[in-house]
Amino acid sequence: MTRLETIQNMYGWAGFVYALDACKSRSDMAAVFAAMKAKGARSIITFDYCDNAAFGRDLLNAVNDSDIYIFPQHYSYENNFKNAGLDIPVSISELAYGWQQAGDFSAVQNALDLFMINNFPYFAQNAEEGGSSSTWSKFINDMNYYVSIANGKPLVVTQTVWPSNEDEFAPNSPNIVVNAQSGQDNWNLWMVIVPIFSNPTTSCGCGEIGMIKW
Template sequence: MRLLLLLLLLLLALIGSAAAQAIRGFNSGGIGPKGPKSQQDFEAEFNKIKNLPGTGPFTSIRLFTMIQPNTASDPTVAIPAAISTQTRLLLGLWASAGQDAFNNELTALKAAITQHGEKFTSLIDAISCGSEDLYRITPTGIANKAGIGASPDTLVQYIQQLRDAIKDTPASGAKITHVDTWTAWVNESNFAVTKAVDWLGMDGYPYYEKEHENTISNAGQLFFDSYNKTVAVSQGKPVHVTETGWPVAGPKSGLAVASVENAKKYWDQVACRLLGSVDTWWFTLDDAKADPGEISFSSIKPDLGDPLFELSCPGE
């Protein structure tokens, strides 16, 4: 009996340790209000996420492309910024612009590996092949003018090309994922992509779910319903949250109202349940919108200012 008790305590300790190691991250685009971000811009942003008041440190940034803006295939300067600040990365390769463009993404990735070696690859949390490509080819994505997407077959080919590209490099052990909306993941026609990846990156925004009762009071329920539905079709693979959030400003969406107050409520309902237990990249730290009238999911004031709302959670 005593041995069983000790084993149970050890198991609980291991589970608790794994939960404590869950990744906390933010999404980050390569363009700011003044144009393409510099290495110094990224460094300031990366240092900011580690020192947000009221919450445990965030340690990871999700990128959408490997390519520095206004270049054909030069690696993003977010990489030396991450090395300088020891910030971990969920890398992204844009996969909705055709094979030639994807080849440029692979070229940038391989160049970064060659240039920085293990200083870079040791910081990789995973590499995402694409972002919401499947959603963009759905009737909803087309109606919302979400842009050009990619088919499941195309993504499976790209995923294999990515695996081939990092084979026999210091990045060979990196997990490969794809990021898409939860509605794309539960669509049976996309299950080949599920089979091809190591884990699923799920994007979920109750704010946009106008077909449901998407009031802020029901938002947490909607999000975790969608998360559980994704887990149910994940073929036993982990499901991590790569995007979610609530806008602090913007138009009404169904019954959803954008406001700082509601963004705080959503943080309490969703972030405080995810952080520490599920790998999560929140959307977002700072939208850095050039037009202040645009919809904004920022968590902080402009110019890497103070949080717009309290980021504390019970137990932190």
């Protein structure tokens, strides 16, 4: 079974994201990946970029040392992996809004092995409280959009959050509730959402999605 076929049969929570911009050593990355695996992670998603010619090999070796799957999120790595004959699915992670504003994205769309999704109901124009029905509706609407552009490729939710304050992420809705309780309510909503997507036979009212729920 290829890694992509494995992804297509994975459901539920799968792992963590990991930033590459610090350009860590092979041993440092392997230690972090091993700690992630010890917490139940099956996979890691990378983001950002390390401008070091030798880093790509260190990253792959660290993954191999840790015996964990990797989803390289940076589009520029695609040719390096595929030309080397490596069985590593490649993707990028983006908001639905980013795709909708991108114009002709067919070249990227066709190059991806799977779609990694930033799904943030927090940024919706009509966002209210973290556990509200509008939060669920926005999440499902974005998932339906990804179904429409994915052409049957796997969908992986890679990032979602409901902050407890507005210091770093300014909301777009005048009616939003941004505090610790709203964040907790959003987490509680996730505890409902994840089991729905953990079972591929369960209907979620969001189209036919063969996906990992991240």
